[in-house]
Amino acid sequence: MTEAKHSSENPNTSTDDYYDEVCAFCMIANGECTETKILFIDEDFVCFQDIYPGAAHHYLVVPKKHINSCKSLEADDISLVKEMAEIGRRMLKANNVTDFEDISLGFHVPPYISVPHLHLHVLAPYSKLNMETEYKFTDFRYLTVEALLHALEMKKGGRKLKWINCFPKCV
Numbered sequence: 211m212t213e214a215k216h217s218s219e220n221p222n223t224s225t226d227d228y229y230d231e232v233c234a235f236c237m238i239a240n241g242e243c244t245e246t247k248i249l250f251i252d253e254d255f256v257c258f259q260d261i262y263p264g265a266a267h268h269y270l271v272v273p274k275k276h277i278n279s280c281k282s283l284e285a286d287d288i289s290l291v292k293e294m295a296e297i298g299r300r301m302l303k304a305n306n307v308t309d310f311e312d313i314s315l316g317f318h319v320p321p322y323i324s325v326p327h328l329h330l331h332v333l334a335p336y337s338k339l340n341m342e343t344e345y346k347f348t349d350f351r352y353l354t355v356e357a358l359l360h361a362l363e364m365k366k367g368g369r370k371l372k373w374i375n376c377f378p379k380c381v
Contacts (some may be wrong), residue, residue: 235327239274247300255294257301260331264343267307269332271297277328280317280358287363291330295355298332308336314347315355322351330355 221341237243239256249269250257261270271294277283283291285288314336317328331347333339339347346352 212365233276233327234325235272235329237274241273248293255297257297262343264340264347265333265338267302267334267336268306269298271330271332273328278326278330279320279323280353281320283362285362288359288362291355291359294330298330302332302334309335310339317353317358318351319353
């Protein structure tokens with residue numbers, strides 16, 4: 211499970227208090243960034259608008275617990291990814307998005323992340339991405355929820371995950 215991986219033994223994925231103090235998304239999740247418009251918050255997650263939107267609706271769903279990135283996830287984290295996606299869909303629905311065939315839910319893969327804290331991009335309408343940011347959500351650096359869940363499912367049987375050109379492959 212992710213918890214074991216996020217200890218002080220691995221400074222890249224620690225849940226130590228250090229991250230709560232310096233990570234922008236930890237600060238938002240802890241209510242320390244009052245200029246951020248929070249769309250949803252509960253015990254485990256927070257959802258807010260992206261400050262550099264790539265689409266008319268561009269939200270980020272973030273776990274409150276510091277997790278470095280999608281590369282930090284284990285097979286036990288499938289439910290975490292599914293819950294993040296469900297929150298994203300609920301936020302779209304709450305903001306009057308009705309065409310769920312024209313959305314994208316996905317993660318950027320390190321080193322192509324600006325904040326090293328796991329965050330799900332929720333984009334709608336996906337067919338009308340902003341031209342300035344379209345490349346961020348259409349190439350090798352962007353991994354859909356479906357692709358990540360598939361990779362995590364493959365890990366369940368004890369298979370190792372190797373990241374090749376930002377795509378997870380089980381070996």
